[in-house]
Every structure is written in structure tokens, then in C-alpha cells.
Amino acid sequence: MKKILILSANPKNTANLRLDEEVREIKNTLAISPHRDEFQIITESAVRVDDLTRFLSHHQPTIVHFSGHGSGTDGLALEDNFGNAQLVSTQALAKLFDLFQQKVECVLLNACYSEEQATAIHQHIDCVVGMNQAIGDQAAIKFSIGFYTAFGAGMNYEDCFQMGCTSIDLQGIPEYATPEIKIRRRRYQIEKLTNPAKFDDSNSMNHDNKGGQNLSISIGGNATGSAIQTGDSNTANINFQQVSLPAPATVNIEAEINALREIIAKLETSDRRKIDNAFEDAQEELNKPQPDKDEVGDALNRALKYAKKAEGFASTIGRLQPxxxxxxxxxxxxWHDLLNLVNLT
Structure with missing residues (x-):
């Protein structure tokens, strides 16, 4: 069951917002939706800074919806112990959601000037919605109604976002372009659903060493260095190969990165979300008219370093190398150091 955690804050020294009305409309919308039995709505009001970690830890939500005031680069306004505004910085919010990236799928910041926080949180959460300027009460409420109407009908987050914007536009409110979405599409997961045989590991080599015998793995070539990896009764002698690099113009970079991602997707790792985020960052940069190769390299370096910690990474090296x-x-x-991660030089 998906949990929707609605957090609201309207400090007494800030302009009054119609937050209760927004929460009521969200509840009413979801209560009559076709999938109403598939989620739980949790509301917390007058949220203080200290409440954030407690509510996220206790409720473990799938969607986090914040309604309140935003202050652009200064952060979001929560309440202090006296009910006055206390700003939470963009960096602190990003670090907080990094801790919950395995559970939270979507964050909706229904607050003025919250796009900067949305961008920062998106480093760790796949779907984040923020506002690129001030947004009035009526537009904010209509966006929520549209978003959760679509969500309750089983639509994906991108369609929910579009429904929210359309709901504002249908009312003739000019703020329909104020919401902004930051989203990653997990292509390999979609492919896994549509082509499960491609991801079937039943025919793969079993690397369990149940008999306790020594296993020796040698990756040959022109060795310029060596490393010893030891485990339970296992020894791997790994030689570093010298390779000749092809001409850059002959490389289909998107195809190579997709192939790399497919191989790494089969690894069992607790860092799966971080690996996926790194690949999506690389893809986002590639989609630009003039991608920054250093940005792409940095993202792939992060993905490979997380993947290298996974059990079974050594068995994928031969497929990763080309x-x-x-x-x-x-x-x-x-970026020649990337070669070292797969025992090349």
C-alpha cells in the first residue's frame, strides 16, 4: 500500500494560506478514486523542523506532499517551537531525502518559489514537483486536485503532473505553467516488465562456492599490474589489460551507456537507487545540444563505483570491458581512470 504523507506549515508570522482546504480537497478526491483502497493518506499540520525526520522515519511514505511557504534560495518555511517561521535550507532538504530515497518515489512541493529545492531533492528522488514562481491558493489547490485525481486513477507521476497543470488551466488561471517537474524515467525497469526473459538470471553462472574449494579467475592479456581479491576460500588473480581505444567519432555513446546499464542492472545491491540516479544524470546531460563530457564521465564514475561494491561485480567485468x-x-x-575500474589500462 502506498502512503501519501501531507505536511503543511503556515507559521503565524507569514501570510495566511488555505492549507486546510487543500488537504480536504486532496482527501475528498482520493476517497472517490478507483484505486482508493491502494493507498493511505497521512496528514501532519503545523510541521516544525524537528518533525521532518520523525514523520519521514515513522510513516515511511511513498509520496511526500508539502503545502506552505517557499522562499526561493533561502529554503522552505516550517515552524519553530513558538509557531514562527524557521527556514530549512535547500542543502539540508536534499540530504534529508537522500536518507529516504529507497522508499520515497515522489515529492510535491506546493509552495512558492520551490523549484530550487525540487532540483536539489531530485538528486535523490526520481520525481519532484516544485513551483518556478509564486503560486496563489486557488491555483495550488486546483493543481493538487488534478494531480491526485490522476494518481487515484492509476496514472504515472508525469501524467499526474500534467493533469494538475491542466486543472489550473481549465479554470482560466494563468498559473498553469508555474509547476515544474523533475523526473527520471527508468527505462531498464520498463524493459524488464515488457521483456522479462531478457533479465532472467536462471541460466547465468552460479558463483556460490558451497564446496569451499578455491576458485581462481584470471583475466588475461598484456598485464601491466595485478591485484589479489580474497574471500571465503576464494582467490582471484586479476591482471590489468592494456587496450587500444577506438576513435571517438566511431562510438555510439548512448548505445554503449545503455549496454553498460543493462549489465549493471542485474547486480544485487543496496545502492541500486544511487546507481540509477547516476545513469539518469548521465543521460540528462547527453540529451543536451552540447553535452559536457566531464559531467557524463563524473556520473558514470559514480555509477561504476557504487556497482563495484555489489556482490557479483567481478563476474561482470568481462562484459563491461568493451x-x-x-x-x-x-x-x-x-577519464582514462574509468578503465581501472574494470581492470583495464
Whole structure:
């Protein structure tokens, strides 16, 4: 069951907002939705700074909805112990949601000038909605009604966002372009649902060493260095291969990154969300008219370092090597260190 945590704050030294009406409309909308039995609504009002970690830890929500005041670069306004405004910085919010990225799917900041916080939180959460300027009560409420109407009908988050904007527009309110969405589409997960055979590990090699015998793995080539990896009764002798890089112009970088991602997607790891976020950051940069290769390289470096900690990474090195070789050629000399992550040089 998905949990929707609605947090609201209207400090007494700030302009009065119609937050109770917004919460009531959200509840009424979801109560009559086709999927009303598939989620739980939790509301917390007059939220103080100290409440944030407690509510997120206790409720473990799927969606976090904040209604209140935003202050642009200064952060979001919650309440202090006396009911006055206390700002929470953008950086602190991003760090907070980093701790809950395994559970939270979507964050909706229904507050003025909250796009900066949305961008920061999006480093860790797949879908975040913020406002690119001030938004009035009526527009904020209509957006929530549209968003949760779509959500209650089983639509995806992007369609929920579009429904929210359309609901504002249908009322003739000019603020329909104020909400902004930051979203990652997890292509490999969609492919896994539509083509599960491709991700079937039943025919893969079993690497369990139940017999306690020594297993020796040698990755050959022209060795320029070596490393010893030891585990329970296992020894792996890993030689670093020298490789020749292809011409950058011959590399289909998107195809190589997608192939890399498919291989890594099969690893069992607690860092799955961080790996996926890194790949999405790389893809987002590639989609730009003039992508920054250093930004792409940094994102892939993060993905590989998280993946390297996963059990079973060593068994994927042989399949990763040809793709890393081509990716490194495209990235340029600044990123030759990526080769070392898969025992190449």
C-alpha cells in the first residue's frame, strides 16, 4: 500500500494560506478514486523542523506532499517551537531525502518559489514537483486536485503532473505553467516488465562456492599490474589489460551507456537507487545540444563505483570491458581512470 504523507506549515508570522482546504480537497478526491483502497493518506499540520525526520522515519511514505511557504534560495518555511517561521535550507532538504530515497518515489512541493529545492531533492528522488514562481491558493489547490485525481486513477507521476497543470488551466488561471517537474524515467525497469526473459538470471553462472574449494579467475592479456581479491576460500588473480581505444567519432555513446546499464542492472545491491540516479544524470546531460563530457564521465564514475561494491561485480567485468573501452574513448583523456575500474589500462 502506498502512503501519501501531507505536511503543511503556515507559521503565524507569514501570510495566511488555505492549507486546510487543500488537504480536504486532496482527501475528498482520493476517497472517490478507483484505486482508493491502494493507498493511505497521512496528514501532519503545523510541521516544525524537528518533525521532518520523525514523520519521514515513522510513516515511511511513498509520496511526500508539502503545502506552505517557499522562499526561493533561502529554503522552505516550517515552524519553530513558538509557531514562527524557521527556514530549512535547500542543502539540508536534499540530504534529508537522500536518507529516504529507497522508499520515497515522489515529492510535491506546493509552495512558492520551490523549484530550487525540487532540483536539489531530485538528486535523490526520481520525481519532484516544485513551483518556478509564486503560486496563489486557488491555483495550488486546483493543481493538487488534478494531480491526485490522476494518481487515484492509476496514472504515472508525469501524467499526474500534467493533469494538475491542466486543472489550473481549465479554470482560466494563468498559473498553469508555474509547476515544474523533475523526473527520471527508468527505462531498464520498463524493459524488464515488457521483456522479462531478457533479465532472467536462471541460466547465468552460479558463483556460490558451497564446496569451499578455491576458485581462481584470471583475466588475461598484456598485464601491466595485478591485484589479489580474497574471500571465503576464494582467490582471484586479476591482471590489468592494456587496450587500444577506438576513435571517438566511431562510438555510439548512448548505445554503449545503455549496454553498460543493462549489465549493471542485474547486480544485487543496496545502492541500486544511487546507481540509477547516476545513469539518469548521465543521460540528462547527453540529451543536451552540447553535452559536457566531464559531467557524463563524473556520473558514470559514480555509477561504476557504487556497482563495484555489489556482490557479483567481478563476474561482470568481462562484459563491461568493451563498453567501458568505447565510453572512455568518447569521454577523452580525462577519464582514462574509468578503465581501472574494470581492470583495464
Amino acid at each position: 563498453h567501458i573501452t568505447k565510453i572512455t574513448a568518447w569521454l577523452g583523456a580525462n
